Amino acid sequence: MSDTPADRPVVTRFAPSPTGYLHIGGARTALFNWLYARGRGGKFLLRIEDTDRARSTPEATEAILKGLAWLGLDWDGEPVSQFQRKDRHAEVALQMLAAGTAYKCFSTPEEIAQWREANPRQSFQSPWRDATDLPDAPHAIRLRAPRDGETVIEDAVQGTVRVGNDQLDDMIILRSDGTPTYMLAVVVDDHDMGVTHVIRGDDHLTNTFRQVQIFDAMGWPRPVFAHIPLIHGEDGKKLSKRHGAVGLHEFAALGYPPAAMRNYLARLGWSHGDDELFDDAQAREWFDLSGINRAPARLDFKKLEHVSGHHIGTMADDDLLLVLDQFLADTDAAPLTPQQRNRITAALPALKEKARTLPQLLDQARFALIDRPVEPDEKASKSLDSVSRGMLSALTAAVQHVSWTRDELEQAAKQVAEENGVGLGKLAAPLRAALAGRTTTPSVFDMMTALGREESLARLQDQTDLAG
Numbered sequence: 001m002s003d004t005p006a007d008r009p010v011v012t013r014f015a016p017s018p019t020g021y022l023h024i025g026g027a028r029t030a031l032f033n034w035l036y037a038r039g040r041g042g043k044f045l046l047r048i049e050d051t052d053r054a055r056s057t058p059e060a061t062e063a064i065l066k067g068l069a070w071l072g073l074d075w076d077g078e079p080v081s082q083f084q085r086k087d088r089h090a091e092v093a094l095q096m097l098a099a100g101t102a103y104k105c106f107s108t109p110e111e112i113a114q115w116r117e118a119n120p121r122q123s124f125q126s127p128w129r130d131a132t133d134l135p136d137a138p139h140a141i142r143l144r145a146p147r148d149g150e151t152v153i154e155d156a157v158q159g160t161v162r163v164g165n166d167q168l169d170d171m172i173i174l175r176s177d178g179t180p181t182y183m184l185a186v187v188v189d190d191h192d193m194g195v196t197h198v199i200r201g202d203d204h205l206t207n208t209f210r211q212v213q214i215f216d217a218m219g220w221p222r223p224v225f226a227h228i229p230l231i232h233g234e235d236g237k238k239l240s241k242r243h244g245a246v247g248l249h250e251f252a253a254l255g256y257p258p259a260a261m262r263n264y265l266a267r268l269g270w271s272h273g274d275d276e277l278f279d280d281a282q283a284r285e286w287f288d289l290s291g292i293n294r295a296p297a298r299l300d301f302k303k304l305e306h307v308s309g310h311h312i313g314t315m316a317d318d319d320l321l322l323v324l325d326q327f328l329a330d331t332d333a334a335p336l337t338p339q340q341r342n343r344i345t346a347a348l349p350a351l352k353e354k355a356r357t358l359p360q361l362l363d364q365a366r367f368a369l370i371d372r373p374v375e376p377d378e379k380a381s382k383s384l385d386s387v388s389r390g391m392l393s394a395l396t397a398a399v400q401h402v403s404w405t406r407d408e409l410e411q412a413a414k415q416v417a418e419e420n421g422v423g424l425g426k427l428a429a430p431l432r433a434a435l436a437g438r439t440t441t442p443s444v445f446d447m448m449t450a451l452g453r454e455e456s457l458a459r460l461q462d463q464t465d466l467a468g
């Protein structure tokens, strides 16, 4: 088998820095890497870039893992801690020193600052690069970067990108305190983890010039790079808190199901023809680097709602119930009681057609969640007077012997309305008030079938009892 990463079985990775929560941009990066690997029978690895000890916290790592799990992205093997690999990073720096692709630099920060002041237009050139007489003193290890020519990256999204080598200084790979730098750590880890494709935000493109210099210096084949444009807000500006939700957990709390988020995030910067709505199997089959756009994607909450409504509407009832359970748990709401679950399950086919988010679904399902006696709100109360209560009594009598199906209930209601010389709407309003206590609900017949005969009639009875 060839040693070109592009020809090896695919290995991708997601490499978050655990300094906060999982940002929507990070979630999309993870999703792209996951889709690319999973669509090709490859591996998707996780690396926690926790070398910044002051900013990295275990809570942040937990939050990221939780976010990935919520989104339904599974990774292979244990997450790799970058910090725990620091000895290996140092070992590579020493290997480079021995090979002459790196050198010891004894310049102090003050000396470097002075040099920069004297040479404002140039990147730092260490006087120790070619020195032969070396002191026994603290030193950093710097890459012996090429001085002439260009460093060129063939990026799968950005195309050919190049920078003159005179723009890049000999970066430090091992600090004078013996700790490896981020640039070195990333390259060593990507190499050791066998990463074939690095798919990440284009804010890392400038780092990539430096990273490929280390790959080249070590004689390691470079992975394929794909730098994806960042996500912008609806106004075209870089996404920030001003735009509303930016953390994946915030989207979860707004009640978009994970499957909908996967669909929506996949479309954020990637396209497959005009396909907007798809499932995981299609996404895995279709996802390719060539479909990633070069222009930044814009977050569009209207579109997200549309995608979310589609997934809620087409999801299997059992799956939707699980998603609902998770949503209630995530938002610290009480879990469904067995009775609530039964009623919601019965109402689900009607509920899921209209709801675009889980809170909308729960709002429509409120009639199934409340207990008797139902307290009609002010608006609903208006349709409950002695005349309409009389009709509810008549309906109660009329449905005593019908089988409790939507059709038969509707037939009975139509007949009662007719006998009272009113349209069905005039009966539906008090019926709705009695069953749900409010004016916007699913259809009264869907509510009656979901609640069942006994509970429905009891709710009607509660109101007719008040007729006096």
Ligand code: GLU
Pocket (backbone or CB within 6 Å): 014, 015, 016, 017, 049, 186, 200, 204
């Ligand atoms: N740790 C970096 C970040 O969170 C990602 C580095 C990489 O993907 O190479 O932005």
